[in-house]
Amino acid sequence: MSIAQLAGQPNAKRILQHALVSGKVSHAYLFSGPQGSGRLRMAMEFAKALFCTSGTGDACGECLECRKFEHGNQPDLHVVEPDGNSIKIGQIRDLQREMAYRNSGTDRKVYIMKRAETMTLQAANSLLKFLEEPTTPVVAILLTENGQAVLPTIRSRTQWVPFMPLAPHDMLQTLTEEGFAPNTARAAVHLASGLDACREILQQNGFAEMRNVVIQLGKDSLTRFTAAMLTAQQQIYKTELGEKPQLLLSMLFLWYRDFIHVQAGRQEAVVFIDQVEWLKKQAFSRPAEGWVRCMELTLEAGKRIRANVSPQLAFEQMLIRIQEG
Numbered sequence: 001m002s003i004a005q006l007a008g009q010p011n012a013k014r015i016l017q018h019a020l021v022s023g024k025v026s027h028a029y030l031f032s033g034p035q036g037s038g039r040l041r042m043a044m045e046f047a048k049a050l051f052c053t054s055g056t057g058d059a060c061g062e063c064l065e066c067r068k069f070e071h072g073n074q075p076d077l078h079v080v081e082p083d084g085n086s087i088k089i090g091q092i093r094d095l096q097r098e099m100a101y102r103n104s105g106t107d108r109k110v111y112i113m114k115r116a117e118t119m120t121l122q123a124a125n126s127l128l129k130f131l132e133e134p135t136t137p138v139v140a141i142l143l144t145e146n147g148q149a150v151l152p153t154i155r156s157r158t159q160w161v162p163f164m165p166l167a168p169h170d171m172l173q174t175l176t177e178e179g180f181a182p183n184t185a186r187a188a189v190h191l192a193s194g195l196d197a198c199r200e201i202l203q204q205n206g207f208a209e210m211r212n213v214v215i216q217l218g219k220d221s222l223t224r225f226t227a228a229m230l231t232a233q234q235q236i237y238k239t240e241l242g243e244k245p246q247l248l249l250s251m252l253f254l255w256y257r258d259f260i261h262v263q264a265g266r267q268e269a270v271v272f273i274d275q276v277e278w279l280k281k282q283a284f285s286r287p288a289e290g291w292v293r294c295m296e297l298t299l300e301a302g303k304r305i306r307a308n309v310s311p312q313l314a315f316e317q318m319l320i321r322i323q324e325g
Contacts, residue, residue: 001045001059001061002045002048002049002058002059002060002061003016003017003020003042003045003046003049003058003059004017004058006038006041006042006045006174007038007166007170007171007173007174007177008037008038008164008166008167008170008171009037009038009042009163009164009166011162011164012031012042012161012162012163013042015159015161016029016042016046016049016161017057017058020046020049020050020057020058021057025050025139026139026158026159027131027138027139027140028131028139028140028141028142028157028158028159029046029139029140029141029142029158029159029160029161030116030142030144030147030150030154030155030158030159030160030161031043031141031142031143031144031161031163032144032145032146032147032160032161032162032163033145033162033163033164033165034145034163034164034165034193034194035145035194035196035197036165036166036171036193036194036195036196036197036198037163037164037165037166037194037195038163038166038174038195039143039163040112040114040143041174042163043112043141043143044112045059046141047069047077047110047112047139047141048066048069048070050108050110050139051065051066051068051069051074051076051077051110052065052066053065054066076108076109076110077109077110077111077112078095078098078099078109078110078111078112079111079112079113079114080092080095080111080112080113080114081113081114081115082114082115082118085118086118086119086120086123087113087115087116087118087119087120087123088120088122088123089120089122089123089126091123092119092123092126092127092130093126095111095130096126096130099111099130099136099138100136107137108136108137108138108139109136109137109138109139110138110139110140110141111138111139111140111141112141112143113140113141113142113143114143115143115144115145116142116143116144116150116154117144117145117146117149117150119150119151121151124150124151124153124154125151127154128151128153128154128157131154131157131158132157140158142154142158147160165193165194166194166195168189168190171189171194171195171198172185172186172189174195175188175189175195175198175199175202178199180199180202181208183211183272183273183274184202184207184208184211185198185202186271186273187211187251187254187271187272188201188202188207190254190271191247191250191251191254201247204244205240206240206241209241210241210244210247210248210251211251213231213235213236213241213248214248214251214252214255215255215272215275216231216235217231217232217235217236217252218252218255218256219278221319221322221323222282222285222322222323223282225319225320225323228319228323229316229319232312232315232316232319236248236315237311237312237315242311242312245302245305245311245314245315246302246305246306249298249299249301249302249305250298250302252298253295253298253299254271254272255271255272256291256294256295256298257271257291257295258270258271258272258275258279259279259282259283259286259291260288260291260292262276262279262280262283263283263284263288263291294322297318297321297322298318300318301314301315301317301318
């Protein structure tokens, strides 16, 4: 993997690749953006490119330094993360001692600091002095969800690299590259905000089974009311899926929304892409307003459950009203 191969974040890529190609690498960077936007992964690929000896302006993945990095054997890379709720001055002093040691054959040392905004005032002041007077060639990469929460004197001594929330297709690309099944990943990116939240959903027991149940329930709710009630009874209320009604309803919302995408010819936006032929056959059985109504009914069922209505009762009443059209 290299910077160029990462999904999304064109502005961040442009800043970092320009630095690598021009040789004008800053002594410190501040990667600021929301959780799940890929800041850490970009930081790792940038660090690998800084160690790479190919001279191509990105990590080649083949030279000795790239191979060492990929196998976790790069001694000149250091990662700092909060000890408890904060990064403490002792951690900064330890980092300074590590950075003072002689390099192991590379041109520079690199450290990545997670959640830089959690530094105590003493730690931040100690880091500030280190940023101004490094004892060896060092590149610092500070990661934060909120750059404005980092001490202003530190912000002024770093190059700001902005990260935006990843678009669903960029998250889907990343998740499939990580080995998640494309169909379930496609659902997850529309149910969660950010890669971390998507991974959490995908790693839940029964998520793939929930998707299958939603497909069956979604089909039955339109054409076979009795079968829909039976599906809900046997595959939701009597199973562990019944413990996650809100997630199930959110996925059912996406099912009905897919009919609108099909009607509008936006097949690339369909979430249940493996069901697109069935969706095409049914899409025009109701006007767009009818599918919007189905979506509204799923949202209403979710609100009723949050108001302590029995999930089974809320589901059954939703199915009745969907069947009525």
